[in-house]
Amino acid sequence: MQVDADLHIHSRYSKAVSKAMTIPNLAENARFKGLGVVGTGDILNPKWEEELLRYTEKVDEGTYERNGIRFLLTAEVEDSRRVHHVLIFPSISTVREMRKELKGYSQDIDTEGRPRVNLSAAEIADIANELGILIGPAHAFTPWTALYKEYNSLKEAYQGAKVHFLELGLSADSEMADRIKAHHSLTYLSNSDAHSPMPHRLGREFNRFEVRDATFEETRKAILKRGGRKIVLNAGLDPRLGKYHLTACSRCYRKYSPEEAMVFKWKCPKCGGRIKKGVHDRILELADTEERPKDRPPYLRLAPLAEIIAMVIGKGVETKAVRVIWERFLKEFGSEIRVLVDVPLEGLAEVHEEVAKAVWAYREGKLIVIPGGGGKYGEIRLPEEIRKASIAELESLEVEVPKEEYRPKQTSLMKFLRGAPK
Template identity: 50%
Template sequence: MGEQYDSDLHLHSQYSGGTSPRMVIREIARGAAKKGLDLVGTGDILHPKWRRHVRRELVEDEYGLLKEPKTGVLFVPTVEVEDERRVHHLIILPSLDHAEELHGELSRYSDDIDAEGRPHLRMTGAELADLLKDHDCLFGPAHAFVPWTSVFKEYDSLRECYGSAMDRVDFVELGLSADSDYADRISELHEYTFLTCSDAHSPYPHRLGREFVRFELEEPSYDVLKAAIRRKPGGRVVLNVGLIPELGKYNRTACARCKRQFELEEAERLNWRCPECGGTIKKGVRDRVLELADLEKPKHPNHRPPYLRIIPLAEIIAKALGLSTITAKKVRAVWNSLVRRFGSEIDVLIETPIEEIAEVDERVAELLKSFREGTVNIRPGGGGEYGKIITEEESEREEPRSRKPVQRTLDELIGRG
């Protein structure tokens, strides 16, 4: 048996559009340590300035991964790229030298590879997959179901996207608005490892690691990580951890401007134009999965690990305290008290007994208990707006609403105890 590593393999640097200027290695490592992450992706590793920054800030550890010296957080080179059909793909690389080589090859197909952390490529997904055959990397579609820039926004199957290079696809990243139950209603996906990642644009714990993968690795090396994702001896995925899909900002079909939500048939009848504000209605992940599903219920293959649904701790604290913002001083104070006492946000969310959390704050403990038992109500997200936890009183007044499905405890999910 190897050691377990909580890992977030998809995030971005300050060189990607819409990201925080604090997305530098030191801040990412600090945020990862507070969250409880052991391994994170560098993001944006094809960008020359970011690659130089990574070389300065990280050192190679004894197993060949990169390490931030002060925190001990491990990094692996990663990048998200956009193809000519606006489909996003995630690439995981063994080293900075490999990233340098790949930059040289892909620069022939990109006008912004030296300016944008998430470069645009004049290639199809199939052409990209074919080019990567000669590189020792891991590759798969990023946030596969989102309605703007994903494989299932543009295609009805992976094969339509990757064609004869299908054997080059190592994983499917689910995205924040989907989970294993959603994806495993599509039998084509049963053969793939699912990755759950944050796609973080800031280093704060409510963004970084909001979705992560728990790997069991014989050693923390790229080769063993690759073995785990490809389901070969040496490593394995033991847990996917992510948001309740309804909390994702693209879960329901909704107007991208005013966020009004629609049933799929209504959106089609309106020709995808909002009658309230004239904005574009975007098809939600839930409805897209229903279109693609060839199974009435999810059928999980034997290799599929459990999926544990979580939510950022700051959101739980803010709701428990009756505050409207997760950055309020009172929220930070309770968050700091819990993390200092119990080790990390992940520890608080899924490992620490509720009675011990109650010693710090009974209100937070009560809400977290409801969350773990599956008795919280959710106002689903859509149109680019995240879903929200709502009280029983709010749920009676507001539509649409969704009750989080009951999930087993972590011990029950992984057969511990």
């Protein structure tokens, strides 16, 4: 079977997270989105563990269920050098053991969702490995709290301790991460890191697993590529839309080339804010290969449907007006991924003509993408010619999309997906 899983989110016990991040809300919104599996996130927090146990049924040691949505036990920890790691636990008892192990090194493990732990990456990985917990770097390339802001290689960070996957983060995709040879044997995870259950957050990145059942054990095998289990598709935000894609000022968001930033000593000459190195530029610094591993699953670049709708009708992404149209599409076609990828233009047009045109433009690589950077998400714009054209005129329309500094080679989703699994 194939199942879509988003394994990294945060609960209402983490800082800056929506109060709506509850287990029942997660289950309900996961169903809307078309996800079958959600990582609990924050499971090291005892209150979140309690909430999970109250609202779900146990399937097996490492798998819980509510209304047909499976939950796996996951968490994120911050190490002594402010690097984040994702953990996936085989059971509640290993969650509790890990909590006990980390307690002496953490002030906030009982109160925070994402605890700060005064141990190195290698020490945390050693404990995880001893307990049979899967571990890998979270959003590996982002400039504040990730592995590559601190180290130049996995080896330097983990000192040879085993890691089982690498999380790409919103500002990178598989093609970018594969520029580093040491990643080629690792499985990539594409997770949302959602702080709210809203449709443009939860499941904005997910992994499509080929497994026998939606359980921890099957997921573990897939991550380790054993017995035919595997990830067949990573789907995620177009990396240009990520908050840290290009190098930019973290206060006024003005973009800089890495050379300019260096000249300005990483201080914005316009406002005095700190310039943060973009994931795109960080990867180019580290890149040591042009080759791709043969078993790398395809990466599908997405823009959240709610954001496409918001762009078309000119309303905020969290407004009622956007939600109403979003729900109409979901009711008609069952899941967001089908709307974005599979349903033909004419079908979409029956629900909302203007949105249909924008989805078509995205599939064809004809939306204008203004890349994100410095902590500000990228933006999408619909070219005027497309806005004015009728559905019938679209296919023959000549559209000039402005050139940008970085454009992915694969732009047409439809062309791309012909080779992808259903």
